[in-house]
Amino acid sequence: MIAQPLIAAGDAEEVGHATGWGSELPIVPHPSELILSLVFFAIVYYVMKKYVVPRLEAVYAERTAEIEGGIEKAAQAQAEAAAALDEYQSQLAEARAEAGRIREEARTQGAQIVAEMREQAQAEAARIVSSAQQQVAAERQQAVVQLRSDVGALATDLASRIVGESLQDSARQSRVIDRFLDELEQAETAPTSGRVS
Template sequence: MAMNLALDLGPLKPETQPFIVGLVLFALTFVLLAKGILPRINKVLVEREAATDGRFEEADEIRAEAARIHAEYQELLAEARHEAARLRQEAVEQGTEIIAELRAEGLRQREEIISAGHAVIDAERAVAEAELREQVGALATQLAGRIVGEPVEDFARESGVVDRFLEEMRAAEPRG
């Protein structure tokens, strides 16, 4: 019975000739893979890993450089903002000074114009008073001559009656 069992094993007990051919082919395939193809695959994998590691290191360096440049940019931007704020402040101060100077100059010119206007008005008033005094004096003497019926112009000029009358009127005027 034990023998019958050995014969019935089938694929577990292979025939020797196909087994040896299979074993030789397996060994040949194994050697071919181990000596020829697997070293090339390992070489490619190592190169790929080295290239990838180099890229990661390069990317890290680039990332660090970008962070440094960004920090410099932020610093320059902060300095530019500070400078712009300082320039704006200076411009406001200069503008305020210029406005104050222009306002003072305008007030000075206004006072000059007003003073000149008062001087012109005073001069014109003096001229008008002098002309009116002559005209009033002439009209008064003519009127007096008509009332009296005789010419009184010579008498009025000699005695200064009209001038005294106008001086009294001027003294009686309210000052303002």
């Protein structure tokens, strides 16, 4: 068993001499591999630098611009919304003030209308009372005239029967009626004044 690893180590030395590595370390690459690796790395680096990186940077710049534009748009929209809110609140405050002013004017006008209506009602009531008083006075006067006429006719008839003369003469009839009515009025006022005193 010890012989096998030694043989394997010897085989590796022979392989190393055959490839030209000799007793060099196996982790150090061969110069041709190193050159080919460097050439491939340069090609990949060139392709990446020429095509891939600019595209990535363009996409990155585009995304950054979109994000910044979105942020700016959001900030602008927020500023517009704040301005609209301020304007709405100021309009609402103005509308409330206007509504309060209109309510106050309506109250004032309502009180004024009520006062005017009260004055009109009082004036109308005074006019109706005055008209009624005038009408009552006219009707009373008419009733007094009618009553005087009726009482006069009755008095004339009665006096004619008592006296036994005809009182058809209008002048005589008028004098008798007036005298009778005067006596009647004096008789009415005498007991009233006696009761008062």
